[in-house]
Amino acid sequence: MTNNNHLRLLQPLEGNPWNIEAYCQKGGYEAWQRCLRENNPDSVISTLKRASLRGRGGAGFPTGLKWEKVFHHRSAERYFVCNAGEHEPGTFKDRHLITHSPHQLIEGCLIASFTVGAKESFIYLNAEFTEARANLEKAMGEARERGFLGKNILGSGVNLEIEIYDGHGSYVAGEETAMLESMQGRPAQPKQKPPFYPTDFGLHGKPTLVNNVETLSHVPHILRNGPEWFTQVGPEQSPGTMLFSLSGAVNRPGVYELPLGTSLRHLIEECGGGVPNGKKVKAVFPGGPSFAMIGPDQLDLHMDFDSLKKAGTGLGSAGVIVVDDATCMVRQTLKLSSFFREESCGQCPPCYIGTENLEELVKKIEEGQGTQQDLDRIMQISGYIKGTGFCTLVTGASVLVQNSLRLFRSEFDAHVANHACPFAPAPV
Ligand SMILES: Cc1cc2nc3c(=O)[nH]c(=O)nc-3n(C[C@H](O)[C@H](O)[C@H](O)COP(=O)(O)O)c2cc1C
The missing domain is CATH 3.40.50.11540 (NADH-ubiquinone oxidoreductase 51kDa subunit)
Structure with a gap:
């Protein structure tokens, strides 16, 4: 810049x-x-x-x-x-x-x-x-x-x-x-x-x-x-600059200070130098794993508290994670579901039981052992547990799977239909 x-x-x-x-x-x-x-x-x-x-x-x-x-x-x-x-x-x-x-x-x-x-x-x-x-x-x-x-x-x-x-x-x-x-x-x-x-x-x-x-x-x-x-920069309701931690599939990951309200596209393409190896953006977590992902059609969203909330997601502490189009979204969802299960503090039963159930079900799908009933069960459990904890961890875990299924249902279905992950194995 x-x-x-x-x-x-x-x-x-x-x-x-x-x-x-x-x-x-x-x-x-x-x-x-x-x-x-x-x-x-x-x-x-x-x-x-x-x-x-x-x-x-x-x-x-x-x-x-x-x-x-x-x-x-x-x-x-x-x-x-x-x-x-x-x-x-x-x-x-x-x-x-x-x-x-x-x-x-x-x-x-x-x-x-x-x-x-x-x-x-x-x-x-x-x-x-x-x-x-x-x-x-x-x-x-x-x-x-x-x-x-x-x-x-x-x-x-x-x-x-x-x-x-x-x-x-x-x-x-x-x-x-x-x-x-x-x-x-x-x-x-x-x-x-x-x-x-x-x-x-x-x-x-x-x-x-x-x-x-x-x-x-x-x-x-x-x-x-x-x-x-x-207040010279940024929108009226959330002025000033914010530090964006940019990671995942970008050429130049790092910490970038930008006026709030800057477009996600600017952050990824101008600051981060775009996606490496000719790949494309498949999804972005604009506010870390606890807020809903958005698809490549939403890169012009403004990165501030209110704009992202209006778009059904959130800014959180601006940890922006970019996912490229070679990534298996079931595997990606499993990785983060495991994070939520591991980090549940064990105090609220819907959280520690729910995050464990969700991780197990997503793992089953990723390993090619899942059924359509398991996908229904994921939606059911995530619906039950959302908003039930003393903190927002359980809500983050449930938003992750619901959102992933909504945006990438065909990938979940393909794992079930083929009894295997259609993507290349994750690099060791
Ligand atoms: C699971 C969870 C983890 C959090 N981790 C942090 C953290 O590492 N640092 C932080 O400043 N706020 C974190 N927060 C938010 C804090 O609870 C709190 O809102 C914040 O520290 C208040 O500072 P602020 O008003 O300056 O944002 C977390 C919230 C949740 C629900």
Whole structure:
């Protein structure tokens, strides 16, 4: 791409090592110093609301509203946790941000903690991200040396520490209530919402602000440049840029920062360089495996929360997975059904029993042992279990098979009719 004007989080790295000098030269930590000076949480919250920043962790919830709920909670004891769990297949933008540009996250965490008046602050970091952790610790050391973090920050009398918490390393542990459970030494199992929203009932039963790495990384830039700057790109309801993790059948997989609302075609063809080896797009997961796939006729869809929801799918945390036309969709469905079965935390019976049944049935079809009754059974079970869990894992598992059968019924039928998979075996 030639035009990098929209880049806010991923500045070109050449000559810009993202140490504290480079970050401060670009106005880094100015927003934090202003927050300290002015001590006006309502003004910070109002700026985030005017920027219409929406959470980048999956649900697209309005960030300013969440901060307001925690800040105005009647309980004086509050907590802050940055969610850097990132265990979904096809999503790798948070570890990229922490590894290559940790200071904007640290500044975002400081502002968030201070604004909501957190008693303690944490970054829940996937324990597998060793490089990201090393860079984050180094950056925290630099921030401490400059007096931005720690005791009596810049002589203000404010003390603020951020603790890195070793994350559990399971998909469900990234769900905010499960994450908070695991941080209190309990199994990483989601709690039922309502009533257990972290903004009311989080760490130690107290109001807790939970935000994603990317959401927090946007905050210092918005406060420094103003909400009008942020809303210059992207649609009115979800402005700004988003980091797209692009993987699967593309020539150039990677993390791309683009204005929300950019077409999927632009992402795949211009950024990703199209599908390798002369193959074509067969399907795309625009929001990771938990949201419905779309076919090649929908590549002009706009990649933002509302457009994808309207199209019957979702943006999630923008983990875009491209599938080429040489792929067996039954095998692809089996792979992801196995993921959902493995990652079910075992708490909700419809989830752990349903994901197991679905995996077994799809496996039977892929191995050429399935019948038309098995296909009916897949539709029946997925219909029963959808929406029945304390988190959305079970819904993701059921949407996957329903959607795959709807888009690629002929491939499932061919496995049943031929008693074998018509595609070449998967490469070992
Ligand atoms: C199964 C599951 C896994 C999730 N994993 C993550 C994760 O790894 N990182 C994340 O930020 N949010 C994850 N979420 C979303 C969080 O529950 C929560 O909405 C988010 O951290 C809030 O931050 P945001 O408002 O800044 O997006 C997950 C949700 C579900 C249902």
